[in-house]
Amino acid sequence: MNAKNAGAKRFRGGLTGCGFFSRNHLHAWQDIDTAEIVALCDADSERLQATGQAFGIERLYTDAAAMLSAEKLDFVDIATTAPSHRLLVEMAAHAGVATICQKPFALTLADARAMVAACDQAGVPLMVHENFRWQPAIQAVGRALQDGLIGAPFWGRVSFRSAFDVFSGQPYLARNERFIVEDLGIHVLDIARFLFGDVERLSATTSRVNPAIAGEDVATILLTHESGVTSVVDCSYASRRVQELFPQTLIEVDGADGTLRLSADYQLEIHNRDGTHRQTVTPPPLAWASAPWEAIQGSVLNIQRHWIECLRNGCEPATSGRDNLKTLTLVEATYLSAREGRTVTLKSLEEEATVDTSGSLSAVSR
Ligand SMILES: NC(=O)c1ccc[n+]([C@@H]2O[C@H](COP(=O)([O-])OP(=O)(O)OC[C@H]3O[C@@H](n4cnc5c(N)ncnc54)[C@H](O)[C@@H]3O)[C@@H](O)[C@H]2O)c1
Incomplete structure (x- = not known):
């Protein structure tokens, strides 16, 4: 101590x-x-x-x-x-x-x-x-928006694309009927809420590329936030990139006065009327950290x-728990939208859940 x-x-x-x-x-x-x-x-x-x-x-x-x-x-x-x-x-x-x-x-x-x-x-x-929102890089993006460095955001993209083998450490993920949205998309959706606020409506597509797993491994979600921001949340475990970036989340935000980009290797670039400012927002050096998990491990400590x-x-x-209900509702809305091919209003899903306490909502939205 x-x-x-x-x-x-x-x-x-x-x-x-x-x-x-x-x-x-x-x-x-x-x-x-x-x-x-x-x-x-x-x-x-x-x-x-x-x-x-x-x-x-x-x-x-x-x-x-x-x-x-x-x-x-x-x-x-x-x-x-x-x-x-x-x-x-x-x-x-x-x-x-x-x-x-x-x-x-x-x-x-x-x-x-x-x-x-x-x-x-x-x-x-x-x-x-x-x-995920507790990663130093994501917190730095949140602070930059909060400080108004690019003015009021009007568009954003929160992206996680990888081909990392998550199944060797977590074999149950290959068997779950719901995979990427429930396991990983949930984090990326939470980051979108953290940066741009709660969501009014969304529409989504999902697909399965890897034939060896039960659930979907690709999802693309278009969100309209209550703040007026439009954002895209996209995630994939089927993307073989030149540089494997697991578990990095990449972020783009356009605001009224500038733009922000969180790119590979934690490069944060903020461009506004004062010029272009670049910094590296790497995870903290923890004695117990192990590649490639450092950013996640730093967020666990935070x-x-x-x-x-x-x-x-x-x-x-x-x-x-109360806050996370909103992120979990985005997960449900994503599956519902992808399955029925329609835009889902979050309020309707929340009201439905309040009225129907029997649990049948989840049966409907799976
Ligand atoms: N936030 C992140 O970055 C992150 C990363 C990986 C996993 N996770 C989450 O962590 C959770 C655990 O994942 P994991 O991969 O370590 O799972 P795991 O299957 O390796 O470990 C779960 C353990 O819980 C035990 N367990 C289950 N039910 C129990 C009960 N009722 N009483 C006592 N023990 C019980 C099991 O025996 C097992 O040892 C999951 O929900 C997963 O989504 C989060």
């Missing part, structure tokens, strides 16, 4: 889900001196033991309810895949414990709404681990720091 934080409360967390991505959470927690993961849970005891050993955590559970009743926790960090999220979040809410939940928050809007309601009723904070600040100050996380 450094001198600045000496005497500050140390928040005690329990992490559930010791799989592929959890190592990033756990490394990041070790870098935050006002937080400590004191217990781990995974239904798979081998993974649990191996993770406990790797991170020096001795209190291990194969059952999340047992961890919650035996440990005195300030928060739980749920790093499992989506099918288990509702059960685990509601369990934590009923135990009165603040909760972080990995993305995708839920497989249906009905489940997501139930989780937000459960945490509201219990009076506990809920944050979705929606980390979002987890933000969570601890929110717990300390009582403020709502930027990517709270």
Whole structure:
């Protein structure tokens, strides 16, 4: 603990889900001196033991309810895949414990709404681990727009095109009927919301290029934001580029007074009446970072720091459960638009979800 934080409360967390991505959470927690993961849970005891050993955590559970009743926790960090999220979040809410939940928050809007309601009723904070907007490069773009460096934006493009083999680390992604929009597009849509605000309507196309997977691996989405900005969100895991850029998100924004471009290798260029300003916004050098994941790993550290600040100050996380409902609604709207070949108004989808609590919306929109 450094001198600045000496005497500050140390928040005690329990992490559930010791799989592929959890190592990033756990490394990041070790870098935050006002937080400590004191217990781990995974239904798979081998993974649990191996993770406990790797991170020096001795209190291990194969059952999340047992961890919650035996440990005195300030928060739980749920790093499992989506099918288990509702059960685990509601369990934590009923135990009165603040909760972080990995993305995708839920497989249906009905489940997501139930989780937000459960945490509201219990009076506990809920944050979705929606980390992409926390990458230093994306934050730099957000600041430039906020500072008015290119005037009021009227057009944007947020683009993620790659042929990186995500299936070797996350084999379940090849089997999911929904793939790129639910897994990756969700991040890119969230960045579009972060930069240009909430969305009034969208239209989308999706397709599958890789015959070895079950879901779609290409999506192109045209969004009309409430701010008046038109943006294009495009993502692909079927794009064999000269330079493989995974996991970089490229951004173009045109504003009334200039243009902004975030290009390959984190080159940020801002052009306005004062001239052209260029800077490199590379991820932070973390001791535990591993190529090509550095930007993602930096964003994990940033979002987890933000969570601890929110717990300390009582403020709502930027990517709270409530906020993430809007990103998840964009995912649903994308699938609905692509399937029915029509423009989808977000308000109609939100109203439909409010009226119909049976969960049939998700059945309709799949
Ligand atoms: N934000 C990002 O950049 C990013 C990147 C990769 C993965 N993810 C997300 O992280 C989540 C986890 O992905 P992963 O690839 O690590 O998955 P994984 O399958 O490798 O690991 C999940 C672990 O959770 C355990 N688990 C599942 N249900 C459980 C339950 N009810 N109780 C206890 N343990 C349970 C499993 O045994 C497994 O070990 C996913 O939702 C994925 O979308 C996010």
